Amino acid sequence: MATKPILGILTWREGKRFEEPGYLRRLVLAGRQMGAETFLFSHQDVFLSQKKIRGFVPAKGGGWESRMFPWPELVIDRYRKRVKEYMRLRHSGLFSFANSPFSKKWRVTEFLSKHDRVKRWVPETRLYARGSVKAMLSRYPIVYVKPGNGTGGRSIVKIAAQGKQYLVQGRDRRLLQKKASFSSAEAVERWIQRWVREQRIRDGNFLVQQGLDLALVPNRVADVRLLIQKNGAGEWDVTGCGVRLGPVGSSISNLHGGGEAISFSRFVAKRFGAERTRQIQQECSQMAHEVAAVLEEKFGRMMEFGLDVGVDVQGRVWLIEVNPKPGREIFRQMGDRETYAEAIARPVSFALHVISTEGRQRARHTGT
Known part of the structure; x- marks a missing residue:
């Protein structure tokens, strides 16, 4: 037997x-x-x-x-x-x-931002240093400062220029909301210096990233969580995606921070219509396959990635972040039990495919 x-x-x-x-x-x-x-x-x-x-x-x-x-x-x-x-x-x-070691968030972002196959989707991102926030605010009306090793929306700050004021809002390491306003970029820079020192997660660096206008609903941030996984044949396939809609006035969409999970097609179609939504979803899928392929070429065998994707108010698709050990709770919270079950089963299906394939290869080498 x-x-x-x-x-x-x-x-x-x-x-x-x-x-x-x-x-x-x-x-x-x-x-x-x-x-x-x-x-x-x-x-x-x-x-x-x-x-x-x-x-x-x-x-x-x-x-x-x-x-x-x-x-x-x-x-x-x-x-x-x-x-x-x-x-x-x-x-x-x-x-x-089944999955190779991955690198720190900053190194992955830097790699993707320079890769010809995917760089068009990556917002400008810099490693935090003194003066970097002021420099980015001179280029973009919205800037994010976030930990390079963070999770769940912790220690992330959004800075938005409004008239002659800069509005700063975010969540600390305990997910408590923080808000402030300043009349100059220099004042924002000083405040961020303290934030980076006090809200650092372990020994990680912070990143400064071009902000995107993701308010597809007024005063609420919305982004897309897309899960791409290897299937039982060892091939990349998009398992599903959903929208995370942040609470009113929040700078983040994370479900940990009170966000809600919504069907992608239903939510995006309200803003852009059915045909444009189909094109946006197609581009998200194309981006996911390209990102998975170039990361696997770089790091070795992988089995799944969670992509945080931004769809801005113009309908442009952006890659915000890549997670090699993603959650899948968004599908359960959307009430999509079938996709949730598949998202759980696929890592096992892929692992059994690898065990079977490697077993056959060993048998060929040994002649048994």
Whole structure:
């Protein structure tokens, strides 16, 4: 009888407390339903001398139970904290991974902004330094300052020129709203210097980015979250996309900050009509495929990307950010259960494709 494929999911844990436990539970169950022995583990669960892993699986009635598992044939990396123990394990060569290590946000943005295939979609972005905010405000009416290693809308500031005033609004590391107004770019620069010092996330840098007018609804920021994933044949395919509409007066659209999830086609069609919406959606898909392809060429095998996409008031498409370990809750919050289920299943489908393909390649090499 054929043995089950063994699939590990590397993630952060403390005791039996996991990051993103709801998604990880669904991912393990999806693996089980597809016939794979699937479990979670962290850097402290590797027993090299025994070639065994302490793995965790959902327990009946909730929570997690652990037991020893054989060495995984492939590992999906969902570890989102860049602690040294994780980094050491990630680069140890002990495992075959479905997704390669990625780089810091600034380096990725810099790479994409210079690549001929994708640079037309990337807003101007600079690494924060003294004077950079003032320089960008001389070029654009809206400027964003954001952490290069941030998530969930934390520590992001929007600066908008209105008449002779500069309005500053954002959310701090605890997602509390902050607002201020200044009469000069120099005053804004001084305020941002303090913000960068106080709201830094770990040891990360800040970025200064050309702002986009994404107020497709007056006084509300809207952006698009697009998920592109490898399917069971190992090919890139857009799983779905949705619009995140920020609260009234907020500088961000993130769902963590009170934003709401809305159908892309329905929302965009209200502004641009059905035909233009179809063209915008087509361009978003083209951009996603191009970005996925050039990033995979640069970093090695990847399996999914979440793209934050801006559609400005003129209908122009922009790439705001790329996340190699994206969430998929937007589909659940939109009520699109089918896309949400597919977004969970696809990493497992792709992993099983890799295990099967690599197994056949090994068999050819060994002649078995």
